[in-house]
Amino acid sequence: EVLSIETIASWWVDAGYRVVLTGAGMSTESGLPDFRSPKGLWKEKDPRKLASISALFANPGEFYEFYRMRLAGLNKAEPHKGHLVLAQLQKERLLNAIITQNVDGLHQKAGAVRVIELHGNLGEAVCLDCGEKYSSKALEEKDFPTCRACGGKLKPGVVLFGETLPSEALRQADMETRRAKLFVVIGSSLEVSPANYFPLLARDVGARLAFINLEPTDMDDQAHLVIRGKAGEVLEELYAKIKSLSV
Ligand code: NAD
Ligand code: APR
Numbered sequence: 001e002v003l004s005i006e007t008i009a010s011w012w013v014d015a016g017y018r019v020v021l022t023g024a025g026m027s028t029e030s031g032l033p034d035f036r037s038p039k040g041l042w043k044e045k046d047p048r049k050l051a052s053i054s055a056l057f058a059n060p061g062e063f064y065e066f067y068r069m070r071l072a073g074l075n076k077a078e079p080h081k082g083h084l085v086l087a088q089l090q091k092e093r094l095l096n097a098i099i100t101q102n103v104d105g106l107h108q109k110a111g112a113v114r115v116i117e118l119h120g121n122l123g124e125a126v127c128l129d130c131g132e133k134y135s136s137k138a139l140e141e142k143d144f145p146t147c148r149a150c151g152g153k154l155k156p157g158v159v160l161f162g163e164t165l166p167s168e169a170l171r172q173a174d175m176e177t178r179r180a181k182l183f184v185v186i187g188s189s190l191e192v193s194p195a196n197y198f199p200l201l202a203r204d205v206g207a208r209l210a211f212i213n214l215e216p217t218d219m220d221d222q223a224h225l226v227i228r229g230k231a232g233e234v235l236e237e238l239y240a241k242i243k244s245l246s247v
């Protein structure tokens, strides 16, 4: 049921604790492709062949090439007005936590705090053997980047297919979701577990659940409110409505 931005703004002002969950759709207006839209990354590439641990061992050349390409895109990306609105709402104590599936660091670049990264961050690299952390620059050093400490293979600091999510991030996301009175999903198809579990948990603990998304998702009927639109534009309008209500 697509309702108006007025409704979500009034819910926002009334809710004592607000949490958002963002997906790749939050960053397409910054020029980063998402996955499952018509032009998404997984439309022309098979993620299992590229973005998995087995891919790193089976075809390291292609694997590292894919991430160098993604890094190049990421280094050029800037936060858009939607990222800035979320950071501003946090500054005004009108937004508590941002749980994100994105690895582009754009929320932090926009000045947001309390950003819980469920899938890691592409700005880091980590040694598969000893866990030593590096900047992702280490991935650009040579063909098959290895750890200076132990010689192990380096991988991007993101959760690959088949990997489990960082337990601390999961714990933080669970805690924030249980506190939420309003839970807003922005720019996610909600096709990936366990990220797509948090909206259901929010509902279960009595929060209002709203989606802001360009396309329908399989979970739309679980939401109390769905706004069909672009994250940047909707968030800008929403911010103006919230400010007009809270004067
Ligand atoms: P990925 O696509 O390999 O998978 C990361 C997550 O998806 C993991 O939690 C994995 O367990 C989970 N997953 C499990 N089953 C899955 C399934 N059936 N379909 C999809 N995912 C499944 O991640 P990647 O390709 O290595 O990309 C790394 C990161 O790049 C991702 O975490 C993604 O968030 C990201 N990305 C970010 C942006 C952005 O930040 N704007 C844009 C595009 C991609
Ligand atoms: N505004 C609002 N919604 C948008 C916008 C936008 N500007 N651009 C795209 N969308 C919507 C798309 O319609 C789509 O439903 O965002 C959603 C993006 O969904 P996905 O591409 O599946 O991205 P995401 O949900 O983050 O994927 C989850 O899958 O491969 C893994 O780890 C990867 O974190 C990623 C996870």
Ligand code: ZN
Pocket: 127, 128, 129, 130, 131, 132, 147, 148, 149, 150, 151, 152
């Ligand atoms: Zn090492």
